[in-house]
Amino acid sequence: MANPYPNPKIERRIRNFGFRLTPQREVILKAIANLGEHATFDEILRDVRRISPRISAATVYRTLESFSRCRLVHGNEVAGGKLYELAGEEDHHHLICHKCWGDIKIPATTVKKLFKQLDKQTGFLVLGEHYIFMGLCPECRLAEGDTLGRFHIHPKFRPSDPEKEKQNE
Amino acid sequence: MANPYPNPKIERRIRNFGFRLTPQREVILKAIANLGEHATFDEILRDVRRISPRISAATVYRTLESFSRCRLVHGNEVAGGKLYELAGEEDHHHLICHKCWGDIKIPATTVKKLFKQLDKQTGFLVLGEHYIFMGLCPECRLAEGDTLGRFHIHPKFRPSDPEKEKQNE
DNA sequence: CTTATTATTGCGAAAATTCTCAGTTGCGAA
DNA sequence: TTCGCAACTGAGAATTTTCGCAATAATAAG
Numbered sequence: 302m303a304n305p306y307p308n309p310k311i312e313r314r315i316r317n318f319g320f321r322l323t324p325q326r327e328v329i330l331k332a333i334a335n336l337g338e339h340a341t342f343d344e345i346l347r348d349v350r351r352i353s354p355r356i357s358a359a360t361v362y363r364t365l366e367s368f369s370r371c372r373l374v375h376g377n378e379v380a381g382g383k384l385y386e387l388a389g390e391e392d393h394h395h396l397i398c399h400k401c402w403g404d405i406k407i408p409a410t411t412v413k414k415l416f417k418q419l420d421k422q423t424g425f426l427v428l429g430e431h432y433i434f435m436g437l438c439p440e441c442r443l444a445e446g447d448t449l450g451r452f453h454i455h456p457k458f459r460p461s462d463p464e465k466e467k468q469n470e
Numbered sequence: 471m472a473n474p475y476p477n478p479k480i481e482r483r484i485r486n487f488g489f490r491l492t493p494q495r496e497v498i499l500k501a502i503a504n505l506g507e508h509a510t511f512d513e514i515l516r517d518v519r520r521i522s523p524r525i526s527a528a529t530v531y532r533t534l535e536s537f538s539r540c541r542l543v544h545g546n547e548v549a550g551g552k553l554y555e556l557a558g559e560e561d562h563h564h565l566i567c568h569k570c571w572g573d574i575k576i577p578a579t580t581v582k583k584l585f586k587q588l589d590k591q592t593g594f595l596v597l598g599e600h601y602i603f604m605g606l607c608p609e610c611r612l613a614e615g616d617t618l619g620r621f622h623i624h625p626k627f628r629p630s631d632p633e634k635e636k637q638n639e
Numbered sequence: 640c641t642t643a644t645t646a647t648t649g650c651g652a653a654a655a656t657t658c659t660c661a662g663t664t665g666c667g668a669a
Numbered sequence: 670t671t672c673g674c675a676a677c678t679g680a681g682a683a684t685t686t687t688c689g690c691a692a693t694a695a696t697a698a699g
Binding site for chain 2: 378396398399405407411412414415416418419422423424425426427428429432434435436437438439442
């Protein structure tokens with residue numbers, strides 16, 4: 302999607318951290334970009350293998366870790382599993398509804414105010430630029446009834462999900 | 471520490487969610503309470519086995535999951551691993567310094583303001599009551615130099631940590 | 640271009656986590 | 670108290686994730 306691999310900014314970032322550019326990493330980065338906002342490990346591996354079937358799972362795990370370290374991708378634990386996303390130009394956070402799993406993206410500036418206040422009160426400097434806040438979106442708030450309390454599992458991580466079945470063939 | 475097991479509030483919570491009280495869960499809950507603020511799975515399992523050596527790891531995994539669902543414990547991904555803590559009376563959040571790993575606890579009310587603002591702007595109702603914000607504590611901010619950028623691993627999860635060695639014998 | 644250094648890779652093994660299943664047992668209802 | 674349902678447990682299998690290692694190849698220096 303955004304930031305295809307041959308990108309001087311990205312290359313510089315990787316090298317600045319002492320990491321190296323390899324063909325495998327090119328494929329993996331492209332896969333994450335293609336998959337959009339929130340990709341699971343399985344989705345990434347599948348996409349990677351479509352291009353280069355010989356890339357090992359271990360390499361993908363390790364690359365994801367490396368990319369996280371140089372903040373090229375964000376890896377976030379969400380309701381039962383980890384979701385990856387390419388770190389774009391503008392910092393942002395997510396509001397994810399744990400009922401319909403809708404995702405509202407908010408600019409980092411909205412949250413900056415809180416962080417400034419925390420700084421004033423405690424002297425602590427918050428550095429993360431990609432937090433996920435769980436809760437209820439406007440629609441689900443109205444159509445409420447049960448939810449509150451129960452902890453739902455993200456559809457992508459549910460064992461018997463129609464979405465997942467499709468991909469398994 | 472707080473909230474030892476024979477506790478009507480806790481029992482009610484568990485049953486309200488359709489979960490059951492068992493001797494194993496009593497031991498596990500006590501272990502988490504004993505271990506204090508942030509316990510790893512290994513620490514919990516070790517503590518549990520000291521009391522009841524026959525409790526299986528699978529049971530501990532499953533119990534931790536169940537307790538999380540009824541919000542009796544908070545499980546949080548922190549720099550390379552998951553840390554568990556008993557959900558106490560007062561909701562709170564954590565500011566963790568990724569340099570010295572100090573932990574500043576802040577009352578939930580401090581963050582409520584942000585959530586209210588998010589509500590006003592988007593209509594989204596944030597429900598989480600136990601977020602962890604990573605960054606730099608007042609001391610490490612001054613003594614800075616390198617850090618920024620690099621992603622550190624929490625001491626409890628470092629493969630060759632003196633802390634961990636002690637326990638392994 | 641050549642060379643030395645060292646991060647990276649793929650493989651198989653190891654470790655961690657989840658799952659399956661048959662037997663138990665908590666607990667609500669009678 | 671007894672009964673019956675369904676949640677829970679332990680053991681082992683299955684799966685996922687990490688690790689160790691020898692071979693490879695990206696990078697920087699000459």
